[in-house]
Amino acid sequence: MFNFKKNFFYKISGFSLRSNNIFVFGAWFGERFGDNPKYLLMEMLNSNAFKNKKFIWVGNDSLAKKINDRRITFVQRNSFKSIFYQLRAKNFFFTHGYQDFGDYSFLKGAKCFQLWHGFPIKRIGADSPITPNEGKKIYEKYQYFLANSTVMAERMKTAFSRYGAQNENILIASTPRVDYLRENSNNFSLKSVIKNKLGIDSRKFVITYLPTFRDRSNEIFSFQKSNNKEFDRMLKKKNAILLERQHFVKRRLNIGNRTGNYFDLDETIDTQDILLITDLLISDYSSVYVDFITLDKPIIHFLYDGNNYLKKDRGIYASEPRTEFAGPIAYTMSDLISLINERKGTFEKYRKNAIKNLKFDYNSNLRFIDLYKNSLNN
Secondary structure, three states: OHHHHHHHHHHHHHHOOOEEEEEEEOOHHHOOOOHHHHHHHHHHHOOHHHOOOEEEEEEOHHHHHHOOOOOEEEEEOOOHHHHHHHHHEEEEEEOOOHHHOOOOOOOOOOEEEEOOOOOOOEOOHHHOOOOOOOOOOOOOOOOEEEEOOHHHHHHHHHHOHHHOOOHHHEEEOEOHHHHHHHHHOOOHHHHHHHHHHHOOOOOOEEEEEOOOOOOOOOOOOOHHHHOOHHHHHHHHHOOEEEEEOOOHHHOOOOOOOEEOOEEEOOOOOOHHHHHHHOOEEEEOOOOHHHHHHHHOOOEEEEOOOOOHHHHHOOOEOOOOHHHOOOOOEEOOHHHHHHHHOOOHHHHHHHHHHHHHHOOOOOOOOOEHHHHHHHHHHO
16 A cells, blocks of 8 residues: 555656756755755855755754755655645755655656765665665656766666666766865865864864664674773874764764763764864775765775675675775774874875776866756756
């Protein structure tokens, strides 16, 4: 019955008259005002090409206070008003799918842009052994997909083939959230504001731990709970602070706690802002490191559970993960501490290797918004 209702609402939405002047954005099932949709919206607000457009952000109630720009209309997810705009608007931008706007899709006949929320290092969509049938429903069809390299485009084509992805509708350009990092990499005023908001001394060396989630493992590592005295001493010696945030899907720690030089970040802090103030990133298979590459700072891949992720979880695309890593691997805390103490130049060869194998063109200034503006002119 549930699927019947979803099919019915999707089909009848195809008869709706849509306005090309209404743009609707959403992210992370309504839980976040962030990621590619947020930064694309900011770019559009700063462009004369979109000055007469109406901008809608759909999300959960908790986001209403975060949107203080009068040019943006906030609409509650699953409300009648959100359904109205799903039926009325022509252009939709999101990180996951129609679920960013509500439990039902009213998007037939609209132009839907799947901006996604990360580079596919891990297998996603139909390529994942956990979700091999993803995208088979008729209400899960989208018109355009954004990729920031030819490698990502190939992976999206297979992962989202049932959603409608094919060579002709995968747009290759830099992602809005990476545009934000590139444009603000030397914005020391903004970085100061972010640090002040978190209560971080401007003189501190910032180490950030942002791991991916594990579908088939309950083993979650936390620096704050590890009680490693050697790591404590290293932080004090470097005048460093460790920022930590577990993945959105698997958060199991208390949020917003601070103990000494350890700070467990909550969801109110935007990931891109965290990356901007980070001096050294610790991650694993999370694609957050791919965004961080553009800042030309050290990255360490901390695989605390060895090769268990490769053996037991959804797997990754590369036959050898090291070919796509942007930094050295640490398996133990001792390895990690030694690598943190390395000079910055030590990490450069890994960064160049990742750029080469993931086929990024950092000399290109082509942005997604530029492609979109060109489509308006044509």
